[in-house]
Amino acid sequence: MTENIVSSIPKTQGSDGSMRQDARWSQFGIHKYIKTLILGGLFFCLFNNEIKPIVHRWQTDGSWSHGFLIPFFSLYFINQSKTEILNLKPKPNYLGLFFLICGILFYPLNVVHFQYGYLNAIIMIATLGAMMLFLGGWALVKYTWLPIVYLIFAVPLPQRYYVSLTMPMRLLATKVTTALLNLVNELQATASGVIIEVVYKGQRMQPALNVAEACSGMRLLMAFLALGVAMAYLHYRPAWQRIVLLASIIPIAIFCNIIRVTVTGFIYVLIHPKYAQGIYHDMLGLMMLPLAFGLYGLIAWFMSNLFVEEVDGNALKKHVVVRKR
Numbered sequence: 001m002t003e004n005i006v007s008s009i010p011k012t013q014g015s016d017g018s019m020r021q022d023a024r025w026s027q028f029g030i031h032k033y034i035k036t037l038i039l040g041g042l043f044f045c046l047f048n049n050e051i052k053p054i055v056h057r058w059q060t061d062g063s064w065s066h067g068f069l070i071p072f073f074s075l076y077f078i079n080q081s082k083t084e085i086l087n088l089k090p091k092p093n094y095l096g097l098f099f100l101i102c103g104i105l106f107y108p109l110n111v112v113h114f115q116y117g118y119l120n121a122i123i124m125i126a127t128l129g130a131m132m133l134f135l136g137g138w139a140l141v142k143y144t145w146l147p148i149v150y151l152i153f154a155v156p157l158p159q160r161y162y163v164s165l166t167m168p169m170r171l172l173a174t175k176v177t178t179a180l181l182n183l184v185n186e187l188q189a190t191a192s193g194v195i196i197e198v199v200y201k202g203q204r205m206q207p208a209l210n211v212a213e214a215c216s217g218m219r220l221l222m223a224f225l226a227l228g229v230a231m232a233y234l235h236y237r238p239a240w241q242r243i244v245l246l247a248s249i250i251p252i253a254i255f256c257n258i259i260r261v262t263v264t265g266f267i268y269v270l271i272h273p274k275y276a277q278g279i280y281h282d283m284l285g286l287m288m289l290p291l292a293f294g295l296y297g298l299i300a301w302f303m304s305n306l307f308v309e310e311v312d313g314n315a316l317k318k319h320v321v322v323r324k325r
Contacts, residue, residue: 023086025079039131046104047124049111054121057156063219066226070154073230074147080234081143088139096133103127121155146233153226166218169254170194173261174211180262187269200269209268209276211261220260220285221253224292231296241303245296252295256288 044051058067078085107123110116129148133141157165174191181189181198188199196209228249232242264284268276 023083025082025086027086043128043131046107047120047127050120050124054155058154061156063162063222064154064156066223067154067156070151070226073226074150077147077150077230077233078144085140085143088136088143090136090140092135093133093137096130096135096137099130100127100134103130118155118158118161122152125149125151125155150226150229153222153229162218167194169218169221169257170211172254173258176258177209177211177262177265181265181269184266184269189265196265198265198269205269205273209265220257220288220292221250224253224289224296225249227293228296231300235300237300237303241300244303245300248296248299252292256292256295259291260284260288 054067057064059065103123103126107120107127110119110123125148128151129141129145132144132148136144156162171194174194174196178189178191178196181187181196184200186201190197194211196211198205198209229246232245237245264276264281267280274280
C-alpha cells in the first residue's frame with residue numbers, strides 16, 4: 001500500500017455550489033475578444049466628444065489627476081472576478097437593450113437641447129452598464145456593476161458644484177486654523193471669510209493668509225474617496241465594517257486638510273511665508289495622503305481586532321490525502 005499526498009489545485013466555488021478551477025482570460029476565446037473590441041470601438045466613437053475633454057481635465061487639473069488611475073482600478077476589480085465571469089453562461093436581457101437604446105438616443109438630445117454637461121458623462125457610464133445587462137444579463141451585471149459605477153470617480157464635477165462643496169471646507173479650515181494660531185503668544189489672527197489676517201509681535205504680516213480653493217481639501221477628498229472605496233471592496237470584511245470604513249473617509253479627509261492648513265499657517269507665521277507656498281505647499285499637501293491612509297488603516301485594524309470570528313477547521317485544509325492499494 002502506498003500513500004501519496006496531492007496538493008489541491010486552486011478552485012473557486014461556483015454559483016451552483018460546485019468547485020471550479022480558477023479560470024484564465026485566455027479561455028475567453030478570440031471571437032469574444034474581437035466582439036469586445038468592436039463594441040469598445042463603437043462605444044468610443046459614440047462618446048468620443050465626451051471622453052476627450054475628461055482626459056484633458058485629468059492632464060491639466062491637479063484636482064482630477066487621479067482620474068488616470070480609476071479605469072485601471074475598474075479593470076482590476078473585473079480581474080478579481082474573472083473566474084465567475086468566465087464560468088458564466090451569458091443570457092442576453094432585452095431590458096438592457098431598451099436601456100441601451102435610451103442612452104444612445106438621450107445622449108445627443110442632452111447635447112443639443114438640455115446641454116447639461118455633467119449628465120453626458122453619467123449617460124456614458126449608464127450606457128456601458130446597459131451593454132453589460134444586454135449581453136450577459138443580471139448574472140454579468142452582478143460582477144461588473146461596481147467597476148462600472150466606480151468610473152464616476154473619474155468624472156470631474158461641474159465647477160459650480162465643485163465650488164459649492166469646497167467653500168464650506170475652506171471656511172471650516174479657516175476657523176480652526178485661526179483659533180489655533182491665536183494660542184501663540186504675541187500673535188493675533190482674525191478670519192474674514194477664507195482670509196486670515198495675522199498680526200505677530202505688533203506687526204501685520206503681508207500678504208494675508210488665504211485659504212485658497214487648492215487648500216479646500218477637495219483634491220484629497222476625491223482621491224482618498226476613490227481609493228478608500230477600492231480598499232473597502234478588495235479587503236474581505238463583514239458588511240458593517242465596510243460601511244464604517246466608507247463613512248470614515250469624509251471626516252478623515254476633512255481632518256487631514258485642517259492639519260494641512262494649520263501647519264501651513266504656523267509655517268507662514270513662525271518660519272517664513274515662502275515656505276507656505278509653491279513647491280513647499282504642494283509637498284505638504286502630498287504628505288496628507290499617507291496620513292489619511294494611516295488613519296484609515298488604524299480604523300481598519302481596530303475593527304479587525306475588535307471581534308474575533310470563529311473559523312471552521314475544515315475550511316483550513318490545504319491538501320488532500322489520496323491512498324492507493
